[in-house]
Amino acid sequence: MSRQRSIRKKLVAMVMTTTLVALLVSIALVVAYDLRSYHRTLVNDLSTDAELVGHMTSAALTFDDPRLANEDLLLLRASPLVRGAAIYDARGQLFASYSAAGEKQPVPERLDQVEDSGNGIMVVSQPIVENGETVGTVVMRAENRMLARFIDYLAIAVGVTLIAMAIAYLLMRRFGRVLTSPIIAITEVARDVVATRDYSRRAPRIGDDEAAELADSFNAMLTEIEGRTRELEDSHNATLRTATERSHAQQEVMRLNEQLEQRVDERTLQLALANAELANANEEARSANQAKSAFLSSMSHELRTPLNAILGFAQILTSNTLPSTLEQKKEFANHILKSGRHLLTLINEILDLAKVESGTITLSMEPVALADILLECRTMIEPIAATRKVRVLFPDVDGAVVMADRTRLKQVMLNLLSNAVKYNRDEGAVVLTCDQCTPTRMRLSIQDTGNGLNPEQVASLFQPFNRLGQESGTQEGTGIGLVVTKRLVELMGGEIGVSSSPGVGSVFWIELASTAPRTSSLAERTAPAGDGSASSASDSEFVPRLLLYVEDNPANLRLVEEIVAFRRDLRLLSAHDGHLGLQLARAHRPDIILMDLNLPGMSGFEVLRQLGADPETADIPVIALTANAMPRDIERGVAAGFHRYLTKPIDIEKFTEAINSTLAEGPDLAASGERNHP
Template sequence: MKIRTQINCLLLFGALVIPATVGMALMAARHIEQDISDIRAAEDLIISAAQLSQVVVETALFHEARSQDQWQRKIASMNLQIGRMRPMLTAVQPELERIQKKIALMQTIYARLIRPPDTPDMPLRRPSALESAVEARSVASLLVLTQEVTGIAHELIGATRAVQAGTLRDMQIYIGLFLLAISALIGFVWHLVSRRILQPLRVFELATHHVAGGNYVHRLGLRQGDEIGELAAAFDGMAARVEKADVDLKAHRDNLAQEVVARTAELTAAKEGAEALSVVLLEKNVALEEARLVAEKADRAKSDFLSSMSHELRTPLNAILGFAQLIDSATPPISAAHKRYIEQILKGGWYLLELINEILDLALIESGKATLSPEPVSLLSLLLECRAMVEPQANAQQITLTFPQQHSAQFIEADRTRIKQVLINLLSNAIKYNHPGGEVAVDWTVRHADRLRITVRDTGSGMSEEQLGQLFQPFNRLGRETGAEEGTGIGLVVTKRLVDLMGGSIGVHSEVGVGSTFWIEFTVTSPKQLQHDDAETADQALLQVRDGLPQRTVLYVEDNTANLDLVEQLIARRPNLQLLSAANGSLGVEFARAHQPALVLMDINLPGISGVTAMKILQADPSTAHIPVIALSANAMPNEIQRGLDAGFARYLTKPIKVNEFMETLDEMLASVRRDAGTAIDHPASAFPGAAE
């Protein structure tokens, strides 16, 4: 039997037997204690019965009220003594019932002895012979009854002592069983430890000395069917392996000397050749190091060029698209012809921005600089956002969009911004390369329990096998260069690279004349724990900002007059806002200190100190540290945006400005400032000195 099993049996035995015997012994002790209490109550009952006889005589002789009061107190005392005894104990139950009947009879007879005492108002009257005879018989009966109660009480004492003796014997038996169980437990433990553990351990100790001394042929020889036996078998197996290894080592050592002589000769020849080649190895390492440095320098130059190109292209686009949006939404409306011109400007400008973004995305991915932030993304939220963004394009081309009716919450592991970029690109292509009146259907399924597939099916012209083979090649439009649809041919390349970076997979099925079905797969995950948000409070604050509040100041630090004019026109659309501008970072800091604006819009590339430096100066100054600073820059590379947010900007908006996004961010930040101002009023000690609008 296993040692573990024996110990478990031992513990089970102790857990069952020992508490049971202790419990029964304690119960017997409580019974003995009650027996003693019952005996004392019976003795008190005997005393009360003797005193009751005296009260009977006094009542018969003097008929005093005091005697009657004593009678009632003694009767109550006797009832109390009876109540102290255990009425449910079978051995004394008949005696208790007899005493109670005797007391009831005594109460009835005693009532005959009671007659009104002599008073001054009533003359002394001698009792008649009949009354005297009745009284004598009543006294005699009461005295006999008290003697009988005393006798029964003695019987109760005898019966209770007999019960007590039996209980005492039971308690002695229980104590004996307890001691026997403890002795058996101790004996079994000693046997287990001594015979099954300590003796085998001494054998192990002797064996380890043998093996340590080089006697690898020694074996334990233990044949126990428990854990010690298994350990002994493992030890013997190990000793056998060590013995075999020792034999092999001796054989190898015998041949080692000859091998050393042979290898020495080979090494001598190799050394002579290595000395000749050492210079050529060294030269290759130097060349490789130089090549690595050149590659790193080229990579840095490429990153700098991409950043510079992004900034230089976005700056003029900001003015073009910004003022075009202003004209398009001007009041009063422009003429129909001018509106068509503006629509063409906006269409071309946004398309140019899309091309710039695609080229920069591809360059970032290929250089390994693309950064991702994987998180659980809600499929329902993702599909709703993408549908809202592509529906205008579908309606313009008379394409029917079909999305699934999602009834269960599903989440996938992906970068939220990039997965939306991937899905919108697939949807845009499905709409762009479709025909009027066509259909684009989106669906999803869970595959292999941990993978979710999203499909985008269109009813376009489809692709041949040859075109599918060239699908994910950059700048390859698959023979559609002369078509009406615009594009660079790199959108799907960027899409595939982003899907790969997020740990997903992408594929396509297509048939000429029928249409194409693109699919992407990602890992299913669980949603993260959402924090409580105060969206309702923010919405209320936003309404307050928009409705009739006192005028507030927005400071814009910008050196480009076109960008300044654009933002000035946008701010003018908020009657409760006024714009203050500064042409460089140093002047912007001074204006912020002097005018205490509600918020600051900050360009990054400024003459003199940069926008980042100006922002940090404002944050370090207690008089301006409470003012939120929003970056508004043409530096739109993802790593540049992240560096700006890490530096301390409250938000980071990129040029060209998207009017809706700009105004929503402006309203959100102003609402946040107003909530903070309200908190400062409630808690003046937390307000910054000099903070005022």
Template sequence: MKISLKLVLFSFFLFIIFSSTINSIALADGDTITIGVLVGDSHTRPFTRLNGTDNYLSSKMPEFTFNIVPLDFKSMQDGISSGEIDFVVVDPATYVTLEASNGISIIATMETVTYLPPDYVDQDATSFLGSVIFTKNDRGDIENLADTTGLSFLVVETPSKEGWWLAKREFTEHRIIPESDFGSIDFKKNPEEIVNPVLNGDYDVGILPSGVLERMYMKGQIDLDDLKVIHSQTYGDYPFLVSTRLYPGWVIAKSPQTSKSISERVSVSLLSMPFSTSSNSGIGDVAGWTVPQDYSPVVQCLRDINEGPFKDKIDLMATLERMKYFLLGILFLLIIAAVSVFYVNNLNSKLENEIIFKNEAEALLKRKHSIEKTMLNISSMFTYPGDVDMAIDMSLMEIGTLCGASRAYLFIFNEDNATMSNTHEWCSKGVETQKDELQDLPADTFPWWMSKLKNDEMINITDISLLPPEASAEKEILEMQDIRSVLVLPVFTEGNLIGFVGLDEVEGTRQWNSDDFDTLNMYSTLMAMVLKRRNMEKSLRESEQHLRRVLEGSNEGTWDVNLKEDYLIFNKRYADIIGYDEEEIGHNFEWMKQHIHPDDVDCAVSAIHNILSNTTNMGECEYRIRGKDGKYRWVSNKGKVVEYSENGEPLHIAGVLVDISERKEAEATLLAAKRTAEEASRTKSEFLANMSHELRTPLNSVIGFADILSEETFGSLNDKQQRYVGNISKSGRHLLSLINDILDLSKIEAGKMTLHPEKFEIGDSLDEVKSIISPLAHKKDIKLEINMVPDAITINADKGKFKQIIYNLLSNAIKFTDYEGSVTINVILQDKSVRVEVKDTGIGISKEDLERLFKAFTQIDSSSCRVYEGTGLGLVLVKNFVEQHHGKIWVESEFGSGSSFIFEIPVDLEASSPVFVPEADDRNVEGFVSEGARCSIVSRNKGIEYEMNDRSLVLVVEDDLKSQEILSFTLNDAGYDVRFANNGKEALELAKELHPFAITLDIMMPEMDGWDVLKNLKKEKGTEDIPVVIVSIMDERDLGVIWGAFDYFVKPIDREGLLASLERLKKLSSFEKVNVLVIDDEPSVLELMDSMLSTEGYNVIVASSGKEGIEKALTSSPDVLILDLMMPVIDGFDVIKELKKHPQTIDIPIIVCTAKDLEVHEKDELDKNVSFVMQKGIFKKQDFLSCIRNVEKLSAKAEKE
């Protein structure tokens, strides 16, 4: 046998040597050497760049003719197999593939041209290549490989695909699977067809071999600055853009049948080929050849991405054809081995092992199936409600029988884990129970056992005698039960140890196996769920019992509806509230619906709908329901969803029903009382308004004529006459003040008194009041002082009301202070409030009189104060004004020692008081209220153009003849012509006919009141621009503002104020308007600016964007420009830059009005180009107008210079 084996091996080696010799001789005898170059269908560059190489080789080896032919991969593989191809020029990946499949061998590595512009590395050639991954330079969303998922890729499909495969390895190593993570992958034949689709945005990312981009750049086809390289890499002086590792480049390799001597001569010739011989016209062309490089990185790359020889199947027939002689020898050896006894025995042995393994697997599977079946049976015992204890006993029997144990049991700890008891036990036949002996055992007597259980460890004792010394207590009790081996697992619920389950063996020691462990582990988990559910059910039953006791003892009816069965259940109190016996009530909603009051059915249905569909799943309704006696009673019903299905559908709703009949009766009583009180208040208000009119109308005439007489217009008066006329005017004004106080008090009580907060200096207001009150103090030689800490205090409050508070307190102090006394005002700024004290040296107030100080129409009841006139309303108004400012006022005084009236109000009163708006729905709600005791009101007319003559015409609309006479005298004396209208209808006709310079208008007139007249004047085209000055007994300045009056005066007529207002009108009518361009993207801001500036006589031009603003600035030549900075597309900074470029707009004054928080550099830029910067929401109207006027002055001064 040994001799035969040696003979076979010797024959085999002879066969191998003989076949190699035949091949070598065949190659040596040929006079043509064929070199195949790998190309694609349309990609022939690898072939063309070798032009001239065949001639060079022929010159070096003249005895041969070299022929270079282009081949695709299949043709090249067939040519190698058939012996028609002697050498191949291929890319590295194809070389690795053909080396594995066809046995080719490398003889040289190609070097390629790297001519590059001066800004690249100066190098002539390289033998390495890589792949470049690129996108458009402006794709800020693509910075690294991770950003490319979901994007579209365009890849060059050369025969080798080296650009794609090298890049694919990088993606794969970054956990990106191109086939699933890319949005799409398309291929192009020509590498130069990849770039432009990516630059045009047709694809997101392109992949090319390194050097292609540089070659296209050199040809002027692309600009490299338009591209961004993703995952860019740098390798020493490698000159090309690259995103991957570098790999050795293209190779020339010999076929297996090419002789070694020829391949060596070709290799030497190529390595010595001069640079000039190659076709080196550009980047990527052959520059020469170098010694073979290490291609193991290429092998690793293809292995990592499962490409090349690691993916494609080898053609069996081609392999057989190529290796037929070799395989014949192998076949001979296989035949000998196949008939050997050793091989047969080996197969038999293997078969026996497989049968044994199969039997063991089947036994294991059967065992697992038995365990699963047992656990399934045990689980089913606890699926349905029933006796849990019995189910536990039966489950222990199943576990013990399955594991073949002597005993199976469950221990449960008490609530504090202080004791444990054997609650359930099963024993096999012949084994005594230990359950009764194992009750209420102290847990701390078994420290070793408890430590294991608390740490969630299994107790696996195969032999009790081997327990450690620290388990002596456990050993003792186990030996008492004749236990030899034990297996125990703890039972936890929500992280708390509640017990343990175990198996005992009493007949001998036992090795517990993995099946025992798994079975007991599953059972302990099941017991945890069972015991948890039992505890929850116990707690639920206790809660239900407690709740039932509470509900039965409460005064509320409870109900529950099963929506699936449409069935209502309720308690007895529910039936009592409705007024029926329990058995008389239907158990569905339809019965309830029939007994609900018809007017309340929709409410009840809506409540049910809210319960079922609302996000809070709650609903509530109050409705009337009819009882058995036919009477309706009020109930409140509230419910919510208490149970849902697995799909989220409501299954049960529950709620409570409460009898609210008594509450509803009380509410009805309160409502009736409220209506009675409101009616009484309305009647009082109407009475006060009527009395005010009836009293103030004659007072207007009395004071007016007295003032005319005092001016001696119709002749001089002697001293006595002057004194009498003065007394008439003084008494009239005193009476008018009293009436005004009463009206103010009625407004406060009716809640119609509103505040108009504004920022002002307290010192200025005190000086104004002091100038008015000083004459009263001088008459009694009273010293009047003001002290402030600090010297300047600014508050946000109603300035008019603040001055009225100070005036009333000062006049009161002067009134009750004797001659040569003193009155002092002390003002102190506190943390968030200001404290004002008015202190006098007067008669003081007794303790019993202090409580009556702030009561209306009440004076201190003593003979000493009866000499002082007054109504007692002043301090009442003061108290109400202070409280409206969220402040407080109090008095410190002793009889005979003077008094101190002290009040505190917040420094910053939020402007949250309700603004009174008329109920009319068609009146123009626009205008502004200025500072001061008198309210100046302006309309939104775009300009006032009247024919001015020496005597401007004023139309007086007044139904009272005495008031007509006073107004006529006042206006004629000032140089105005006057026409009268006795009613509203006549006023409208004369306004259209005469188109007067101005109209004075009374409000309270018969048939058509002044408001309707004003409304119609502003609606008519011919009269809308006529300024209207209201002169009325009614003090409703706010309405005048809203309805577009120019000014407002309260009778008696303020002659000087009226004439000043008309003079202001004259100035406005002759004013040369200033054009103001407002640029803002907020419509509300544009409307506000238009209203604010138009009323001051400015011509307003608006633009809602930066682009529109630039256009209007160039075409309308505004005098002033108001600009917002924060606008879309073209912001305020861009507008400024553009306007500064044009000669006609460069000098336009600019006021920036913005809500933007400016940075330092932004402030610096604005300081150079704008006149003023104002913050939106901070400045007031007067501040803004002052700013514009300052800009006008600066502009006018610049023009003069």
């Protein structure tokens, strides 16, 4: 019986220990998560209240009205956790204050006398900014009930643990008896058989599980032993030899059966793994094919956009039928130069991305002094920032050293800094900070005062050809610079991340291993008199045909303006997005509409659909003029109902022929209904 009790005790102890550990871990995780969420919520609520109070009292500070500020602070009575609040002016002197009922702690007379959080009190301060100038500071004190909350959770955890352990103990006492009863019965029978040599005894069959099968096998063994015992009386030696051979045969069969089962399990597992690998390979192949198609389409558009300006203006400069003045030639040449540099930047970034993706890029990891890197970046970035009056603030990082590839680290910092300047507002600011986040990690943060990004834009930020989530189309760029930056940082053993608030700005940061230092929204233009498709009628009888061009790229718009300027039979209207294009089409009823497809906010296909749905604009022929030049893009455009589909770079002869032929069809086109409307 001692052995029986020992098995039960071990089983109960094992289950109770497992239950206790699981409970403690679960309760600890829940409590830690709740306390962390409570602390974050309290900090966020206090910060929000402080910011709201700052906005409400900024006028009172500006006009030196303490009474109004005190009335505004009385609104905090609705927040039971707030024990007190104070408004300090720009000199740090107390301007207005509020204390909750029963609050005994006095309000400090100066801002520098305010104590930090502690003793169950949380203190939050927020500057009050009016027209870009800090006019004061709001300080709020609130109860921090985290300790009381923790004690409550501790009491609940103790109660839950005791109840759960008691239930587990009771269940195990009952179920343990069910598990051990068959084994105990077999043990008792075996003990009696050994003591009495009575092989007629049989173990009872309890249940229908492995223990029952063990009892059957044990009983069968007793039956076999009983028969062999009778035969042993006649021929002891023969029976002993037979029994030995049979025992060996049974063991071999069991061994072979075990090996067979093991092989079947192994083959089944191998087949399942092979099927899973095949499914994953098919999915990866499909995803890679889709990614390849999307990449080629994006590449075609990005490369053709600068080529359109280069080849278009070059055709004007080399054409004998399109004369231009010296000033125009200089302007066209500047457009060609700018587009050529943009194209070179695009190609360089694509090559960098290709090197990173193919694994052919090599890094030379070494201790790099941040002061030297930031000085070089400052020299290159400040002239760019000065053109938009953006202030760039660099920290003092003397003695800070990180493990990195010097050239690639400089490339990473220049890309992040140039993005912060490019997507900033005019007269904004870029602030670079350096923090030792852990003893072995250094964090560099770049904060801007731009428009910021929403969560959806942040989620797709590090994807190729995503221009920092900007949909305005006013900034040039390939959208792959951040992809290269992310891969370079990861190759250097670092991390990169971003946090952003729409309307406030964004913060891009990288972390690297640190080491010890070594010793026109709307334009209308009437073409001047000149050669071209001029009619023989007099100026008083001549009415130019109206052409509407919907395009968000200024260089492409300028190119078409110059082409149309040589024709006195055309007059050009332009719109920088689809919404404005629809308004101008309905207001002016142009003879032809030129439509770019990649427009901000509303695509060219959607504009075409709305034009076709409106009876007033349904008969206006629409010509697609786009850098989407892949065969499937052209097929999609024709199927959507575009009258003609022209691709960038513009071929002036084809462009002129498309305009002339469409104008020649004129009323016949509208009357016959030959246009295909979506």
